[in-house]
Amino acid sequence: MRAIVVDFAIKFRPKPRGDFSPDRPIDDAIPGTTPRQQISNTSVPLLLNWRRQRSDTGAMAGSVDLPLVDLASPDLRAAAASVRQACVEHGFFYVTNHGVDAALVEAVFAESRRFFGLPMEEKMKLQRTNHRGYTPPYAEKLDASSEFTGDLKESFYIGPIGDSDMQNDLNQWPSEERFPSWKETMKLYIATVLDTGTRILSLIALGLDLDAEFFHKIGALDCPSTFLRLLHYPAEVNESDSGNYGASAHSDYGAITLLVTDGTPGLQICREKDRDPQLWEDVHHVDGALIVNIGDLLERWTNCVFRSTLHRVVAVGKERYSVAFFLDPNYDTLVECLESCCSEADPPRFPPITSGEYITGRINSTYK
Ligand SMILES: O=C(O)CCC(=O)C(=O)O
Numbered sequence: 366m367r368a369i370v371v372d373f374a375i376k377f378r379p380k381p382r383g384d385f386s387p388d389r390p391i392d393d394a395i396p397g398t399t400p401r402q403q404i405s406n407t408s409v410p411l412l413l414n415w416r417r418q419r420s421d422t423g424a425m426a427g428s429v430d431l432p433l434v435d436l437a438s439p440d441l442r443a444a445a446a447s448v449r450q451a452c453v454e455h456g457f458f459y460v461t462n463h464g465v466d467a468a469l470v471e472a473v474f475a476e477s478r479r480f481f482g483l484p485m486e487e488k489m490k491l492q493r494t495n496h497r498g499y500t501p502p503y504a505e506k507l508d509a510s511s512e513f514t515g516d517l518k519e520s521f522y523i524g525p526i527g528d529s530d531m532q533n534d535l536n537q538w539p540s541e542e543r544f545p546s547w548k549e550t551m552k553l554y555i556a557t558v559l560d561t562g563t564r565i566l567s568l569i570a571l572g573l574d575l576d577a578e579f580f581h582k583i584g585a586l587d588c589p590s591t592f593l594r595l596l597h598y599p600a601e602v603n604e605s606d607s608g609n610y611g612a613s614a615h616s617d618y619g620a621i622t623l624l625v626t627d628g629t630p631g632l633q634i635c636r637e638k639d640r641d642p643q644l645w646e647d648v649h650h651v652d653g654a655l656i657v658n659i660g661d662l663l664e665r666w667t668n669c670v671f672r673s674t675l676h677r678v679v680a681v682g683k684e685r686y687s688v689a690f691f692l693d694p695n696y697d698t699l700v701e702c703l704e705s706c707c708s709e710a711d712p713p714r715f716p717p718i719t720s721g722e723y724i725t726g727r728i729n730s731t732y733k
């Protein structure tokens with residue numbers, strides 16, 4: 366194949382989708398362009414029900430029927446084709462028969478509920494350092510352009526688990542006295558969901574006409590950057606938070622995310638990032654399924670053949686818990702356009718970048 370040489374200073378542009386106007390200036394070099402929020406200033410009573418957000422902001426287009434992929438399918442080629450179609454059309458899909466035991470998921474939620482139920486001063490003892498530990502409400506702003514102080518959710522991050530002797534482990538763990546099964550539960554969940562994610566990446570590789578072991582072979586999974594984010598969204602918010610989001614609009618940064626929720630609605634996706642007004646669709650809960658979504662690095666790798674879809678969490682007047690697992694390549698993996706995703710007519714849209722440089726930049730812009 367002929368090498369495609371591109372002057373990125375001139376050509377580096379996120380790919381337009383949908384109703385994108387070619388005349389609109391692109392002011393954000395990071396794919397996942399900034400959403401335009403339409404926030405009403407209507408005054409609402411104290412402790413408002415978040416359901417108001419539905420009528421106050423953006424356009425809603427009902428709920429979306431995401432594709433569902435059976436990971437136990439004996440027909441790998443057919444499963445890979447379904448994954449590809451899901452990544453091209455939605456950037457989101459469900460997986461069933463994923464090998465993550467329901468009892469393990471329940472155990473993770475139980476630990477998470479117990480931790481978030483602690484008094485704030487206790488939680489703050491494990492405040493986020495090295496991107497590991499607790500982040501209180503308002504500490505994160507997933508949509509950097511949002512006019513609000515920060516997202517309403519609180520989170521807890523667990524990074525890659527270190528060697529067996531834990532020497533390289535930068536994680537913060539709640540005290541074993543109070544949380545005797547926390548660490549083992551989280552470690553088991555991370556190992557299990559990593560295995561599932563690795564199988565999904567094989568299907569993704571096959572769907573891109575690559576070797577099923579492609580991501581292994583380039584070393585992207587030698588020491589993957591895995592982050593588990595436990596999330597808790599409050600049921601009620603204060604008047605000053607009117608229009609604020611549980612998690613504001615964003616696309617995930619890395620390769621793929623595997624998400625479980627407690628079944629409480631609130632997750633919405635916007636498939637056309639550049640459409641104005643944006644159209645948001647509810648993602649409904651499928652019992653026992655994991656939700657998988659594509660991150661920006663995979664969008665870059667595939668030259669926007671796959672979409673890293675904008676998503677957000679609005680609240681529905683009910684407390685909500687979820688657990689997101691971000692499976693990203695080792696930090697030294699060079700992410701450059703796959704040959705099968707570019708041509709002379711459709712040259713690479715992004716310059717090569719290491720996974721670490723890209724993800725660190727994105728994380729840094731999320732925090733004030
Ligand atoms: O809580 C959810 O359903 C989504 C969370 C999310 O998008 C994230 O943590 O990146």
Ligand SMILES: [Fe+2]
Binds near residue numbers: 615616617622676
């Ligand atoms: Fe996300």
